[in-house]
Amino acid sequence: MTQMAERERVKARIRLLVARTVENGCTEAEALAAAEMVGRLLHQFALTMDEVTLRESACVQRRIAWPTTRRRPVDGCVPALARFCDCKVWIDRQQGAAAYIFFGMAEDVELVAYLYEIILRGIQGATKDFRAARPELKGGALVSAQRRYQTGMAARLAERLEALRQMRHTEFRQQHARGGALILVKDQAVEAAFRATAVRLVSTRRGMVRADDAYHQGYAAGEGINLNRPLRRQDRDRIR
Structure with a gap:
């Protein structure tokens, strides 16, 4: 897998994690765990949320x-x-x-x-x-x-x-x-x-x-x- 393909895969994973909220049916513990994982992935791959969500804009x-x-x-x-x-x-x-x-x-x-x-x-x-x-x-x-x-x-x-x-x-x-x-x-x-x-x-x-x-x-x-x-x-x- 190329570096670019890997980054796109990570962005897709982050978008899924961001959707794991209490409003969407998750428990507070699940939502908190998802938020922590988002932070780790952003730091590990030197990403920003702007870059992650931009491609999803219609x-x-x-x-x-x-x-x-x-x-x-x-x-x-x-x-x-x-x-x-x-x-x-x-x-x-x-x-x-x-x-x-x-x-x-x-x-x-x-x-x-x-x-x-x-x-x-x-x-x-x-x-x-x-x-x-x-x-x-x-x-x-x-x-x-x-x-x-x-x-x-x-x-x-x-x-x-x-x-x-x-x-x-x-x-x-x-x-x-x-x-x-x-x-x-x-x-x-x-x-x-x-x-x-x-x-x-x-x-x-x-x-x-x-x-x-x-x-x-x-x-x-x-x-x-x-x-x-x-x-x-x-x-x-x-x-x-």
Whole structure:
């Protein structure tokens, strides 16, 4: 038996021992003995409970519908948002409708939906301010400048999400002796669950946008959206 196979066998045994509780019908003595064995196995094999239970976490999908079937500037930061939340994302088009499908562990998919709403509202609010500050723009010129502004915002938000993801992983590795292993285990768990689906991802090309004054103003505005807000109970309830 390989070392990896042995560790997986031990993890499975620990999960069974953790389930031996008074609530599940064990006596207090049996539950205590099981808890002591869990402690010994964790120490012997240098494991953490996070690593033991991570592979058991179920992956889910979250559908976020588009208002139309046309692409929008916010698309520019969606891949980075998915990576930040350790999720996969693809575009689903059916019966004249389009939507993002986010795939990952339940708590990560919930977070990605929350942050997507924060980003979308932030872009919409900043765009209103941009339009109000440029009364000289009318018709097609206004639509074009507004799109470049929003594209600049999305570009900056994508950069910030990538940087925050890297920072979070670095801090996690520093705070946990097996932090790198836990990140790898989580990635592998999501990949394994995703391979079990019938979805096959393909990349798409995005058009070029001229980086003019409107774009740079949007890029600067992308710094103002708060991406660090905690996911509180009232926030979770609001986005369901």
